[in-house]
Amino acid sequence: MSLPIRRLAIVGTGLVGGSLALALKQAREVGQVIGLGRRRETLEQARSLGMIDEIAESPAGMGDADMVMLAVPMAQMPGILRDIAPHLGDNTIITDAGSTKGDVIAAARELLGTKFPRFVPGHPIAGAENSGPQAARADLFVGRNVVLCPAAETDPAALEAVTALWQGTGAQVVRMDAARHDRIFAAVSHLPHLAAFALVDELAARPDMEDYFRYAASGFRDFTRIAASSPEMWRDIALANREALLTELSAYMDKLGEIAAALDKGDAAALDAIFSRASKARRNWEGK
């Protein structure tokens, strides 16, 4: 094929959807891009930025798209799957860019019915400080990991097509079991966000909070940077990945309890052991 994807429909033309469109167009990996979304303004912006060629007024307007990418917040996934299901062509491949996978797979299995084998669950590991089409960049995925989590029923040809799509953006595609994906991201992404929100909220509730924030320095800045993230997005991700996240939260609280107990006893050796292992692991990771 000269053009791997003739017609691509993107639902949600924000940072991820918009960057995908830009990357594929720049690499000439796509023919026509159709945009769908809740907000007309975002779609108009995406069109004026050259990301999409056409705006579909409703799911029926996707026409005979080869592929549909769902790049919307987690909480909107089930509703969109329900809306698009009746309009999918016989060969249309469906994929998503959500941060959690188990819940999207469950919703897709229920709502897509016999079309579920053509659904390829995905998660591009790339983000930026800002959101919306104006934050999109053609190089957002270059060298980044994209995790695909095929289910047992997933059609191998659909999986290959979505793999090729992401490779076309310069990303590296990795395949992983959805449950394992959700555990790993609960630990390295979702838990840190919750832990940062918790620290800032605990301080913000104090009557003399201004005095605390006044003396916060660079360590605090780095640690809490992700607490400025979108509350709605993280509420939805937390709920979507509830089981795995509760397990991680519990392990984290146990570790904090271990540190508190060592501190209470004045156990310098125990504190040293924990801090040294952590410092070494963090330095090794940064070095890679």
Added chain:
Amino acid sequence: MSLPIRRLAIVGTGLVGGSLALALKQAREVGQVIGLGRRRETLEQARSLGMIDEIAESPAGMGDADMVMLAVPMAQMPGILRDIAPHLGDNTIITDAGSTKGDVIAAARELLGTKFPRFVPGHPIAGAENSGPQAARADLFVGRNVVLCPAAETDPAALEAVTALWQGTGAQVVRMDAARHDRIFAAVSHLPHLAAFALVDELAARPDMEDYFRYAASGFRDFTRIAASSPEMWRDIALANREALLTELSAYMDKLGEIAAALDKGDAAALDAIFSRASKARRNWEGK
């Protein structure tokens, strides 16, 4: 006075002690700088970098210093106070640059005896990724806060002299009760370090840790940056500020427990409230 400090002795010529010496020399706020320390190599380095004019082989070598600055790790403070006490002149002012204040004040009160009123407890809020004299910079304190925590007995003239010393580096001097200082820094600095160490150590202990670290991205990088800090330094700070830090740890674990309970119940509104307050407070702080 043309030279506010004729002769300054600095114990510990690392990042803080070295930067202080450079700043004061550049501003012509000091005559002669004498260096003391445990490691000959560090002192030689400080001398060759122009920070100190002379190396004292022992506390007796401080001679008639107008002021002695203790810029050493927390755990060394009591030993050094004991060593220097007999050699302090009748008018010598003593000050420190430690990250906690209650414990240094207690040690100084015990070990300096009748000279305690000339001890001015201080904490410059400035740091850098690296340590040692080679990391020192004359502008490290420009525009930064330096907190001084005078005790009830502190001599007002000594307090003025140390205030002038720090102002001479371009810093802004703030005075604060030691207990309040220790509570504030437990919350905005010591707790974030412990929380970052805890997260990384919890992951590092897993047999499949490599899989977790492989997918960690920018949020994880920022959140855990301070987990690469010196384990010894943070062990000592944690122990030095034990009471205040245990209080903060407990409040933080309560907040995490509140989030876990909301998540367990699927209480979207409660999560939204916590994340929204935190996000707003963090954005306001960054904006300042």
